[in-house]
Amino acid sequence: AQTVTQSQPEMSVQEAETVTLSCTYDTSESNYYLFWYKQPPSRQMILVIRQEAYKQQNATENRFSVNFQKAAKSFSLKISDSQLGDTAMYFCAYNTDKLIFGTGTRLQVFP
Amino acid sequence: DAMVIQNPRYQVTQFGKPVTLSCSQTLNHNVMYWYQQKSSQAPKLLFHYYDKDFNNEADTPDNFQSRRPNTSFCFLDIRSPGLGDAAMYLCATKGDYNSYEQYFGPGTRLTVT
Numbered sequence: 001a002q003t004v005t006q007s008q009p010e011m012s013v014q015e016a017e018t019v020t021l022s023c024t025y026d027t028s029e030s031n032y033y034l035f036w037y038k039q040p041p042s043r044q045m046i047l048v049i050r051q052e053a054y055k056q057q058n059a060t061e062n063r064f065s066v067n068f069q070k071a072a073k074s075f076s077l078k079i080s081d082s083q084l085g086d087t088a089m090y091f092c093a094y095n096t097d098k099l100i101f102g103t104g105t106r107l108q109v110f111p
Numbered sequence: 112d113a114m115v116i117q118n119p120r121y122q123v124t125q126f127g128k129p130v131t132l133s134c135s136q137t138l139n140h141n142v143m144y145w146y147q148q149k150s151s152q153a154p155k156l157l158f159h160y161y162d163k164d165f166n167n168e169a170d171t172p173d174n175f176q177s178r179r180p181n182t183s184f185c186f187l188d189i190r191s192p193g194l195g196d197a198a199m200y201l202c203a204t205k206g207d208y209n210s211y212e213q214y215f216g217p218g219t220r221l222t223v224t
Contacts, residue, residue: 101153
């Protein structure tokens with residue numbers, strides 16, 4: 001069975017700095033999708049970035065990028081130039097016919 | 112804009128009093144999911160529909176039921192809410208099993224008194 005592990009329950013970063021959130025997963029599949037979702041306090045869950053396992057190139061979306069290490073089954077999220085609006089819960093997720101979520105990392109960006 | 116809508120956003124019910132939560136979508140997606148999310152936890156999948164086919168998760172209590180009368184709407188019925196059912200309930204849709212992205216609604220926060 002697939003599992004997703006986020007080992008950092010909470011992180012904090014100063015505005016404009018860079019922060020990296022960790023995620024590892026376990027699967028026997030060779031082709032799959034991985035995601036990072038953001039859930040601000042009392043607000044909607046939104047997709048931040050996705051990675052297709054067969055693509056070696058790391059995905060990038062503006063200030064958000066991933067470090068995808070397929071052999072190590074690692075999928076970390078880097079947020080550059082952190083903004084106050086990045087304060088949220090971040091979930092790493094693995095996609096099959098349903099999403100398998102990690103336990104989440106609460107990120108606090110402070111001025 | 113195409114979207115996933117959940118009504119109401121906040122629902123208060125009494126212990127044991129049946130409650131229904133609503134989800135609608137304008138994306139014309141085949142798959143609709145219901146998740147339960149408790150404070151500071153990951154969403155937990157309760158069940159999903161692929162078109163009219165209902166797929167229950169093995170550990171979803173019988174107290175939770177769902178209906179999907181058409182492509183656009185899906186309902187979550189809690190037959191006898193207990194205090195432990197207080198949570199955020201998230202609806203999500205996906206075009207097909209092969210699609211990669213789930214689109215989430217804003218959620219309904221359920222309080223049980």
